[in-house]
Amino acid sequence: MYTFRRMLKASTLAACSAAVLVSTAQEQVKLGQAITEVSLAEFNLIAEPSGTGFPAGSGTAQQGRTIFENRCALCHGSNGEGNSDATVLVGGNMQSAETPLRTVGSYWPYASTVFDFIRRAMPANAPKSLTDEETYQVAAYVLYLNGLVAEDEIMNAQTLPQVRMPNAEGFIDRSHIQ
Amino acid sequence: MTKSSKGQNIELDPERVAANGLLSRRHLLSAALGGAGLAMARPVIGQEPGINLEIPAWSKAPGPGTSPYGSRSAHAQLERQSGFGNPLYPGGGASRSPLQHLQGTITPNSLHFERHHAGIPAIDPAGHKLVIHGLVRQPLVFDYEDLLKYQMVSKTYFLECSGNSGALLYGGNPDGTAQSLHGLVSCAEWTGIPLSVLLEEAGLLPDARWIAAVGADAASMGRSIPLGKAMDDSLLALFQNGEPVRPEQGYPMRLFNPGWEGNTSVKWLTQIKVTRNPLQFRDETSKYTDTLPDRTSLQFTFPMDVKSLITSPSGQMRVTQRDIYRVTGIAWSGAGSIRRVEVSADGGQTWGDALIESQQLDKALVRFSIPWRWNGAPAVLQSRATDSAGNVQPTRDAVIAAKGTINRYHNPCIQSWGVNTAGEVTNVYV
Numbered sequence: 001m002y003t004f005r006r007m008l009k010a011s012t013l014a015a016c017s018a019a020v021l022v023s024t025a026q027e028q029v030k031l032g033q034a035i036t037e038v039s040l041a042e043f044n045l046i047a048e049p050s051g052t053g054f055p056a057g058s059g060t061a062q063q064g065r066t067i068f069e070n071r072c073a074l075c076h077g078s079n080g081e082g083n084s085d086a087t088v089l090v091g092g093n094m095q096s097a098e099t100p101l102r103t104v105g106s107y108w109p110y111a112s113t114v115f116d117f118i119r120r121a122m123p124a125n126a127p128k129s130l131t132d133e134e135t136y137q138v139a140a141y142v143l144y145l146n147g148l149v150a151e152d153e154i155m156n157a158q159t160l161p162q163v164r165m166p167n168a169e170g171f172i173d174r175s176h177i178q
Numbered sequence: 179m180t181k182s183s184k185g186q187n188i189e190l191d192p193e194r195v196a197a198n199g200l201l202s203r204r205h206l207l208s209a210a211l212g213g214a215g216l217a218m219a220r221p222v223i224g225q226e227p228g229i230n231l232e233i234p235a236w237s238k239a240p241g242p243g244t245s246p247y248g249s250r251s252a253h254a255q256l257e258r259q260s261g262f263g264n265p266l267y268p269g270g271g272a273s274r275s276p277l278q279h280l281q282g283t284i285t286p287n288s289l290h291f292e293r294h295h296a297g298i299p300a301i302d303p304a305g306h307k308l309v310i311h312g313l314v315r316q317p318l319v320f321d322y323e324d325l326l327k328y329q330m331v332s333k334t335y336f337l338e339c340s341g342n343s344g345a346l347l348y349g350g351n352p353d354g355t356a357q358s359l360h361g362l363v364s365c366a367e368w369t370g371i372p373l374s375v376l377l378e379e380a381g382l383l384p385d386a387r388w389i390a391a392v393g394a395d396a397a398s399m400g401r402s403i404p405l406g407k408a409m410d411d412s413l414l415a416l417f418q419n420g421e422p423v424r425p426e427q428g429y430p431m432r433l434f435n436p437g438w439e440g441n442t443s444v445k446w447l448t449q450i451k452v453t454r455n456p457l458q459f460r461d462e463t464s465k466y467t468d469t470l471p472d473r474t475s476l477q478f479t480f481p482m483d484v485k486s487l488i489t490s491p492s493g494q495m496r497v498t499q500r501d502i503y504r505v506t507g508i509a510w511s512g513a514g515s516i517r518r519v520e521v522s523a524d525g526g527q528t529w530g531d532a533l534i535e536s537q538q539l540d541k542a543l544v545r546f547s548i549p550w551r552w553n554g555a556p557a558v559l560q561s562r563a564t565d566s567a568g569n570v571q572p573t574r575d576a577v578i579a580a581k582g583t584i585n586r587y588h589n590p591c592i593q594s595w596g597v598n599t600a601g602e603v604t605n606v607y608v
Binding site (some may be wrong): 028029030031033034035036037040043044045046048049050065074075083084086087092094095099100104107108109110112113117120121124125128149165170171172173174175177178 | 218309380464467
């Protein structure tokens with residue numbers, strides 16, 4: 001097996017990327033290169049409900065207000081009112097008589113998703129341009145706009161995932177149906 | 179059944195299989211159909227096309243020679259149809275396959291539907307990495323060139339956005355076409371490495387239950403997938419219909435979860451984290467969750483339901499002569515293969531079995547057809563599929579009764595195309 005792997009490496013590096021290499025079920029190629037979790041510190045952006053994956057740093061809504069005005073309000077409005085159903089961040093009530101407006105405050109089951117999504121995908125015109133510190137601040141501001149945290153409440157890896165979301169119990173896991 | 183029987187009382191037709199003109203599917207194999215066809219433009223009722231048997235100009239002069247990359251006929255310029263995206267967020271949005279103009283079961287790569295969340299990244303495969311980490315014995319990173327050396331499998335699968343056909347739940351849309359209403363489904367041969375091979379290479383730890391898949395687009399879009407699926411038939415797809423996966427489909431590599439809602443088949447795949455629990459990404463909480471009338475919301479609704487659709491005649495087309503037409507369409511199911519497709523011409527009161535023209539592969543489109551004699555009377559054409567698990571495609575009323583109208587995802591309902599006395603075909607609700 002080791003000989004086979006070395007052979008693969010040696011032969012394919014020599015400018016023959018089109019070569020057809022045959023392996024059997026018993027001799028599946030194994031070309032993954034070993035890495036460590038530590039090496040993924042910059043690469044891995046997953047912030048989990050458990051708190052795993054949240055970076056160092058912290059922020060408050062107070063600190064996030066200016067960044068939100070400058071970087072987010074174009075689409076989301078200064079107070080999270082948005083410019084469409086797709087960009088509104090506040091309001092709504094899942095029990096309303098009319099079709100409920102589904103927002104971070106009314107619909108999202110996990111606070112961790114707010115941080116995770118801002119860090120990986122926002123602002124839409126320049127994703128991943130906020131620092132971790134700024135991401136905590138903006139996430140805190142979005143949670144504050146929804147009345148879920150105080151203006152001066154410090155959001156960090158410990159506190160943010162613990163923020164209780166109003167619709168946390170509103171989902172039914174159907175993953176057993178595959 | 180011959181053309182000489184045109185005008186005969188259809189209720190006396192020996193090959194009638196259902197009311198309002200549906201004939202035995204055997205008719206398609208045994209007799210030529212009326213030549214009228216379907217017209218998108220003005221009606222030609224009463225006109226006979228002129229037949230010109232002179233040698234045409236293109237037979238009298240040599241044409242251009244070979245080319246490095248093929249192109250379409252100037253007379254067959256099919257296109258995807260894009261919706262209206264958010265102008266502040268141009269990378270979002272979707273485009274739809276021109277279902278009413280396609281035949282067979284394979285969607286050409288240039289016409290495969292698209293749905294992007296932050297546009298199409300311009301990836302140089304030499305700089306692209308696939309990382310597998312989390313609850314594994316050995317975290318690994320794979321290069322594109324190395325992945326090309328693995329044994330691969332090739333499978334034909336449909337891909338459908340779970341938002342496909344969602345507009346039917348609103349009602350309205352009389353001007354809808356097969357493309358605009360249902361064009362978020364396509365089908366291709368996908369070639370790649372079983373994901374189980376790569377996960378086993380990293381070595382799963384006992385607590386592993388889910389994987390989180392993340393793309394290399396600007397949204398770094400992520401979805402959580404149960405490990406059971408990932409180890410069953412999920413692919414790391416590198417080729418689509420024989421060529422490297424197109425950029426808008428995830429070049430250089432995408433996850434492909436056969437039969438599941440399209441969003442889970444994460445494009446531009448760059449990270450797989452093996453985990454104990456789902457990660458609760460934005461696109462599995464805020465989006466792609468199905469809110470019911472009681473305001474609870476179904477989460478992780480993965481398989482796509484059994485479904486079919488008549489693609490011709492369909493919305494915005496026109497039947498032009500009282501004649502026999504080939505009613506044709508597509509059917510598919512995330513639960514297996516298609517076993518049966520029935521067609522109705524009277525809004526679902528009577529049904530006749532359609533001919534399945536194609537292979538009946540698991541989780542792939544099939545093509546069906548049935549001959550239909552239009553006698554000039556109003557008709558409502560519907561199709562209804564049954565899959566290998568025994569699931570039968572539901573009516574729109576049944577879908578709404580079960581899941582209400584707040585939800586816009588996972589609508590497999592029967593499509594009704596109304597044909598009026600002028601032969602105009604429109605989206606109707608019956």
